[in-house]
Amino acid sequence: MNINIPRGTQDILPGEVEKWQYIEQKAKDICGRFRYSEIRTPIFEHTDLFARGVGDTTDIVQKEMYTFQDRGDRSLTLRPEGTAPVARSYVENKMFGQVSQPVKLFYIGPMFRYERPQAGRYRQFVQFGIEAMGSNDPSIDAEVMALAMTMYQELGLKSIKLVLNTLGDLESRKAHREALIAHFKPRIEEFCSDCQNRLETNPLRILDCKKDRGHELMANAPSIHDYLNEESSAYFSAVKESLDLMGITYVVDPTLVRGLDYYNHTAFEIMSDAEGFGAITTLSGGGRYNGLVEDLGGPATPGIGFAMSLERLLLALKAEGVELPVTNKLDCYLVTMGEEAKSKAPGILFDLRKAGISAEKDYLDKKMKAQFKAADRENAKFVAVLGDDELANEQINIKDLSTGEQVQVPLDEAAQYMKDRL
Known part of the structure; x- marks a missing residue:
């Protein structure tokens, strides 16, 4: 009987694994310069963590999680992303009480999502991410994006761009939410079942739908920028000003939304324009999640972070013909x-x-x-x-x-x- 590797997974063999080690060390070196410390959380967590932390209307929770019952009849899930476990650890270990704030953390490790395997996307994949918790300063939003861009640039990527948007604060999002419902509701039956289910629960996610992205209502959907209050508008301007001071170029895209429920204010993605990279151009993404820690039982704590797939990064390096300086030379x-x-x-x-x-x-x-x-x-x-x-x-x-x-x-x-x- 032949036993083959499970679908959506990969063996990383000698000769290739050295590239992974080089990238992982580069990530650690950059995090050291930016003063982010490593955190390691369990491979599996209680399922409720992701239902509450990621959002029960997301594709991740509804369709993609590897969930199982243990012998104690507890529902456990292989982690599909890194932010919720880090936030859970932040609350459980009372990191909010540390003298040094904000708490700046990074992680590297395997994540698991049951989705259709394709180039650079696996059911077990390795994610590098950072989280900064405890500061409302717009400059730390820019710092997080700068760290991500530094990672890509120091590895040799050139055909990349930073795409930026704001989702506003709670007040702004509420006004935008009502406008989206009014916009889509009269013709919601023309959209997929997922969009129909999200209309009342999280209409912002409709804008992120891959099936209906060509629908005419998508093109003229209400923009969050028309509903930003003064505070949200000032916050977004301050983020952009910090990026300008760092010399980091960016593109503002009012249609950019993130797939997780906990985001507000800053949202961003870094994309590859490299020829041959593929139709899905996103390399990484992140944003601010000011309500997440509170949702998990901690004090109201602002936070921001991003995550990148190492598989997607390696695909982008290949598309640009970048050879990493790795050797396995014998003395x-x-x-x-x-x-x-x-x-x-x-x-x-x-x-x-x-x-x-x-x-x-x-x-x-x-x-x-x-x-x-x-x-x-x-x-x-x-x-x-x-x-x-x-x-x-x-x-x-x-x-x-x-x-x-x-x-x-x-x-x-x-x-x-x-x-x-x-």
């Missing part, structure tokens, strides 16, 4: 000649590794010529050749494969010799 390949030298090889190899040298040897009893070929295949910097005669004299021959230079050094000085030249 030293130990070639042995003779039974005595072969028997001593494990100890010598281990000593090299303890000294900080990446080292390898033959395990298939190959001839010396085949061992040299293996060293070439592994892109070794040095070949250390040990025969019975050298072993008797406690010497070893070291050849630099890049220059062809070969020297004989005392066995106990081999590691230091290579370290000095690496």
Whole structure:
């Protein structure tokens, strides 16, 4: 019986996994510069967290979650996104009481959504995201977007754009909501069943519908910008001013909405314009969620964040022909000649590794010529050749494969010799 990988998942093999490691390290380095600390939350959470935190009218909750009953008959869900778990941890661990505010966090890890697999979209995918909780300052909205743009730019992407919108505060959203209901209700039967269900519960989500995006009512739907009160308008202007000061270009799109219920004020997406990237151009998205922490039982706490898929990022890098500077180069390949030298090889190899040298040897009893070929295949910097005669004299021959230079050094000085030249 053949057992294959589940649909919508992938194996990341050696040769490819180094790219993931490079990206993950880049994310950690940038977060360190921006003063965001890592948080790790469970792979699964109580289902109610996502129903309350993400919104029970969203596609994620209604259609895409992997939910199961455990042996205690509790409903648990593999996390479909990272913000709600971070907010839950923020409340549960009383981070709102920390002296240093806002609390600035980042995460990297697998998420799970039952959706149709396609290029760059998997049912298990890896998401990198940040959350800043505890500040109403518009400049931190700009900081979050700047961090995301910095990540893409330092990895080498050029065909990207930041698309920005505001969803307004509660008062503005309420007025906009009523206008949307009045606009769509007379002809709502012409829309898909999802839109019909959302008309009264969350009409803003109608604007995010993929099926009915070409309907004529979409083109002239009421814009949130016509319903912004003075405070919301001033907030959005301050966000844009901060971006301008950072020299970050952006496009304002009044039709941009986010798929989760907890967003208000700032909403944004970063998109790829690269040729061949595909019809779905979004690389990442985020926004402000001033009511989320309160909904999860914490004090009223403003927050903002974003999330990006590493799979989509890798697809964009490929579309732009960006080669990441990753190597898996071997420092030293130990070639042995003779039974005595072969028997001593494990100890010598281990000593090299303890000294900080990446080292390898033959395990298939190959001839010396085949061992040299293996060293070439592994892109070794040095070949250390040990025969019975050298072993008797406690010497070893070291050849630099890049220059062809070969020297004989005392066995106990081999590691230091290579370290000095690496």
